[in-house]
Amino acid sequence: MTAPDEIAIKKLTLKLKAYVLEKFKEANIDYCLTCGMCASGCPATGLEGLDPRKFLRLLALGQDDELLSTNWIYACTICGRCKHACPMGIDVGRIVYLLRGLRPLEDRPKSLQKSCELQKTSCSTGISNEDFVWVVNDVLEETCQNEPDWAELKAPIDKKGAEYYLNQNAKEPTVEPEEMVPLWKILHTVGIDWTYSSKWWDGANYCMFTGDAKDWEYTLRKQVETIEELCCRYYINTE
Ligand code: SF4
């Protein structure tokens, strides 16, 4: 488990702006015009009592305690619409990401943190690699048997040299396995040579949502190593 930098957090009282500018030199916090363009298009405006314009003002004015405790940082989807709309090019989503990484582990949304911890073992919902392989094969067999038009459908796993590598949102094999089938049918119809992997197959990366860059990089590198071992040329990321 990677703990946030506790010492950095303690030193942060009234210094959050300096911290953000150290990590993100182009943050342009002082260039904010308070025009509200960001807030007008933000899907998180009004949730948890904040919006991106207010968020920027709190940061610029040193209201660190409020910023370090607001749950609005988890309402923000880091979608980037505010940056696109902002005349000063301010990237609120990236600043939100930095603040998420400072939140002590015990104060983070529990489901998000748990998914990140599980992700580092391969799968964010906690099902084993063996279960994933079993579920894929079981759903495939059932589909081929029950749908004559798809009797030749394939769902390859660990097919070395396949042109495309496909990852999978872990929620589907865990709770709604039939939802995997439509994509298999599309790939079959267009004649794509593809494969899953039996390890590091989960395409989600919850460590990105918790703001843990090291853990995010760790799981991403594991996924890339897997693709390279299989010698796939293209990576289809469904997330
Ligand atoms: S759009 Fe940019 S300049 Fe306008 S309020 Fe938002 S962050 Fe500030």
Ligand code: SF4
């Ligand atoms: S990145 Fe966050 S603040 Fe910006 S528009 Fe998206 S949800 Fe709103």
